[in-house]
Structures are given as structure tokens and as C-alpha cells.
Amino acid sequence: MKVVSACLAGIKCNYEGKSKPCQQVIDMVARGEAIAVCPEQLGGLPTPRVPSEIVGERVINQAGQDVTKEFIRGSKEALKISIDNGCNEAILKSKSPACGSGKIHDGTFTDTLIDGDGVFAKMLKERGIKVITEKDL
Ligand code: SF4
Numbered sequence: 610m611k612v613v614s615a616c617l618a619g620i621k622c623n624y625e626g627k628s629k630p631c632q633q634v635i636d637m638v639a640r641g642e643a644i645a646v647c648p649e650q651l652g653g654l655p656t657p658r659v660p661s662e663i664v665g666e667r668v669i670n671q672a673g674q675d676v677t678k679e680f681i682r683g684s685k686e687a688l689k690i691s692i693d694n695g696c697n698e699a700i701l702k703s704k705s706p707a708c709g710s711g712k713i714h715d716g717t718f719t720d721t722l723i724d725g726d727g728v729f730a731k732m733l734k735e736r737g738i739k740v741i742t743e744k745d746l
Contacts, residue, residue, distance in 0.1 A: 611637060612691040612733075614702040615647035617743050622647040623702075626657035631743045634700055644694050648707040648729040652676075652683025663706045663725065664716035671718050680707055684729035691733065699733050703742035710740045 616623045617634040637643035650656060659670040661680070668680045684707060691699070701708035709727040714720065730740050 610694050610696045611643040611698045611700060612687070612694070612696040612738075613638065613643045613645050613700045614705070614708045614743075615645040615650070617700065617702055618643075618645040620645060620647065622650050622656055624649075624656075624658050624660045629702055629743075631700075631746070633746050634743065637700075643700070644690065644696070646687040646690055648683040648687040649680065650683065651686040652679035652681070654679050654683070660718070661706050662714045662716045662718060663727070668706055668728065669716065680728045683707070684732050687729050688732045688736065691738065692736070697738060699730070699738055699740045700746065701727070701730055701740055701742055703744050710734075710742050 613634050616629045617631040618638045619628045619630045621628045659672050661668050661670040668677045705727050707727045707729045710730040712722045713725040715723040
């Protein structure tokens with residue numbers, strides 16, 4: 610079983626209230642091979658919402674509010690769902706502060722990328738779950 614970012618599965622859950630549909634991911638969910646989660650929504654953040662980026666150890670939104678607690682809460686919940694469903698691989702949305710893997714925005718909201726993982730992707734990797742992004746498909 611795989612866990613996938615809900616926005617890749619066609620769910621309109623991103624900060625703009627839009628999806629980022631990826632046909633291969635949509636097909637996996639339809640075949641029952643993957644489950645979709647949105648860590649930001651699971652953390653109680655509204656949709657649409659102010660975009661956030663990782664700044665050091667914190668997650669800060671573009672209005673300057675610290676949303677680290679919500680990101681950690683939602684990522685822990687998504688991790689529990691992943692483990693409970695026996696997921697051993699994740700396909701997550703690239704560059705997201707929750708789901709990004711390998712590259713994330715640098716915290717300046719200037720579309721600049723740095724090496725790093727989103728909060729949920731990092732938790733999955735720490736549990737030994739392989740993480741790729743839609744760009745790796
Ligand atoms: S938290 Fe992940 S699943 Fe939710 S909108 Fe952001 S990238 Fe998509």
C-alpha cells in the first residue's frame with residue numbers, strides 16, 4: 610500500500626483550494642493501491658489558507674503566523690493513518706512544507722528552493738518509509 614498527497618489524487622485541498630492532479634496517483638487510489646492524506650488539513654488548517662514555508666525548525670505562513678503546531682499535529686495524524694494501513698512507500702507533492710521531499714522552499718516566499726524535507730515527508734523517512742514525489746513517477 611502507498612500513501613499519497615491528497616492534492617495529487619485530485620482533492621482540492623491545497624492552500625488555494627485547488628488540486629494538483631496526477632493521473633498515475635488518481636489511478637492508484639481508484640485501484641485501491643493507495644490512500645490519500647492531506648497533512649495540512651489534518652492539522653486543522655482551513656482551505657483555502659495562507660501559504661506557509663519552513664523557516665529553520667518552524668513553519669511560518671506568509672502572514673507571519675507560526676503554524677508549526679498545526680503542521681506537526683497533521684503530519685503525526687497522517688503518519689498514523691499511513692502506518693495503520695501498512696504503507697511502505699509514499700508519493701508526495703514536491704516542494705510543499707508538509708509533503709516536499711528533497712527540495713523545499715527556503716522560507717522567503719520568493720519561489721527559491723533549498724535542500725530539505727516537508728514535515729510529513731521527514732516523519733515518514735524517519736520511520737523507514739520510502740518517499741518519492743510526483744516528479745519521480
Ligand atoms: S499538505 Fe500535502 S496533500 Fe495537503 S495540499 Fe499540501 S502538498 Fe497537498
